[in-house]
Amino acid sequence: MGLDADLARVLRFMAAIKLALAAIALTASWWRLGRPCDGWRTMAYISGPPLAVGGSMLLLALHSFGVAAVTLHGGLLAVLVASLTDRNFFANRQL
Numbered sequence: 001m002g003l004d005a006d007l008a009r010v011l012r013f014m015a016a017i018k019l020a021l022a023a024i025a026l027t028a029s030w031w032r033l034g035r036p037c038d039g040w041r042t043m044a045y046i047s048g049p050p051l052a053v054g055g056s057m058l059l060l061a062l063h064s065f066g067v068a069a070v071t072l073h074g075g076l077l078a079v080l081v082a083s084l085t086d087r088n089f090f091a092n093r094q095l
Contacts, residue, residue, distance in 0.1 A: 008062060015059035018072055022052035025079040032089060044082035051075030 003011070026049035033045050055072025058064050083089045 003062065011062060012060055015056050018059065018076075019053065019056040021076060022049060022056050022072070025049045025052055025076055028083060029079055032083065032086070035088065037086060037088065041082040041086050044078040048075040048078035048082070051078070 029045040029049050033042070037045070051071045052075030055068045055070070055075065058068035059072065
């Protein structure tokens with residue numbers, strides 16, 4: 001598929017921003033897995049960041065935009081939902 005040069009630049013810049021978000025999710029997951037957590041949250045912390053990084057890399061390469069968007073946002077959403085519902089993410093947080 002042929003893309004306009006300006007569109008390709010914008011997509012790569014957006015993919016770089018999403019890659020930075022994936023790096024933050026990876027850091028948060030790595031930190032959280034240093035302590036025990038529940039079953040599905042463990043799977044979200046383990047699988048979310050690689051999905052987000054993979055989706056970002058697909059966007060940087062300008063391939064499979066649909067698959068890239070689903071994996072990228074699915075991975076970020078998995079880490080976000082797991083961390084927001086995890087009572088032990090911040091030990092002193094009160095709900």
